[in-house]
Amino acid sequence: MPELRPVALPANQPRHFYRGGAGIGRFRGAPPPDEYRPEDWVGSATSRFGGDAGLTVLPDGRSLRTAIAEDPAGWLGPEHVRAWGESPALLVKLLDAGQRLPVHVHPTREFARDHLGSVFGKTEAWLVMDVPDGGEGRVHLGFREDVGDDRLREWIRTQNGAALLGAMNEVAVRPGDAVLIPAGLPHAIDAGVFLVEVQEPTDFSIVIEWEGFLPAGADADLRLGWDTAVRCVDGRGHGAEEVGRLVRRPSELPEARPGVRRVWPEGADPFFRAELVGAGAELDPSFAVLIVLHGSGELRGADGMVPLGAGRTVLVPYGAGPATVHGDVEVLRCLPPVADGSAP
Structure with missing residues (x-):
């Protein structure tokens, strides 16, 4: 087996449906090839839903996924392999929102096991790197009040993005803020927010606000059908105190x-x-x-x-x-x- 050493990685920015990537270019010192490169998948053994894009390619030409399969204990450690197999159990991205992201939600591990054949769901967390004009950015986390199934389904059916966004908690963020997004929690990110996203190693997103973002809602329901996909959404009301526990400011880092x-x-x-x-x-x-x-x-x-x-x-x-x-x-x-x- 080749000797394992730290590897400096170039940008890995698969084309996406939403705009962004200029912030990644400024951070890395190299502009993206076009304006639809809002995510840089760093050290990724995970591919995009329904395809192969997103995998990190090492300097020797192998994908990271292949390299790990050839020497899982060397890459991940024997204890990790016993617990998680050949998956790094981790996906890291740089994310630069060139436009507001649609309201979306990620499945829990239980939902992913039952409906997507995966032991991993998609809990994620963000470390805010930059916001518009050095002021404050905005993110949207969970509904303020309980949203019943009938109302949620109607908003999805009619693609009432204004109602979805208007029902959510708006949270101001600054550079250095850390935000946890539990699986099931509806969320969105406003334009101009640049962050590091750390998450479970899947590309599972149920996009409940697809109009104007995804062509004809392509794969918005992860090909599950909305009767199943909507069960993933946490429609409970989340008060200010509960939302506050999801955010850790720089002075609070222990x-x-x-x-x-x-x-x-x-x-x-x-x-x-x-x-x-x-x-x-x-x-x-x-x-x-x-x-x-x-x-x-x-x-x-x-x-x-x-x-x-x-x-x-x-x-x-x-x-x-x-x-x-x-x-x-x-x-x-x-x-x-x-x-x-x-x-x-």
Whole structure:
């Protein structure tokens, strides 16, 4: 087997139905090929729903999915493989909303098992990187009041996007805010918000507001039919206190160990983890995706050094061993869930 070392990754931006990507271009220092590249799939062994787009290709020409299948313990670690098999149990994206995203929802693990043949649903979380004009961005999280099945179905049937969006909690976000999106929660992101999205490794989105976004609602229901797909939607009312627990501001990020802060609100750990790491942080062996947010420095391990500069993304295999962060740098380290028996 080839020796496993950290790998710096170029942008991987499959074409999408909504506009965006200029923010990714500014962050990475290279513009996207067109205005429909709003997502950069980083260290991805997951493909787009119904196709192969989205897979990371390594410098040797293999897809990451193929490389992991050839050496799962080396890439993921033996404990991870016992718990999760050959899946990294993680998908990381840069997401730059060039327009408002439609109201949509992702399935829970239970729904995905029953209807989509997957052990993973799509709980996700966002770390906000930038907002319009340096002010505040807007995201929309859950309904403010209970929405009955009949009303929800009517809004979907008539594609009443104004009613859907108007019934939701509007939340102001700034750079550094961390937001957890439990599976089933309706949500949308306003134009101009640029974020890192960490999620379960699927491309399952039920788009309940497709008019003006998806041609004729193509695959909006994940080919399940709306009688089934609508069961995925959490139509409960979510008050301000409940929504507030989904958002963690930068000053609220707790220190996990020297040079390391935990990112996501409580409830994310069974699905994925993330740490903000800086100079002196000691990193145990793990499959990880690194997003360099600010500054410059180095990742030093037993087999050498990898430069870290703002806008760079680095894929770290388990087999690369322990490492230490050096320099004036801030890095988001995205990790799978702990392999502790809580696997699906």
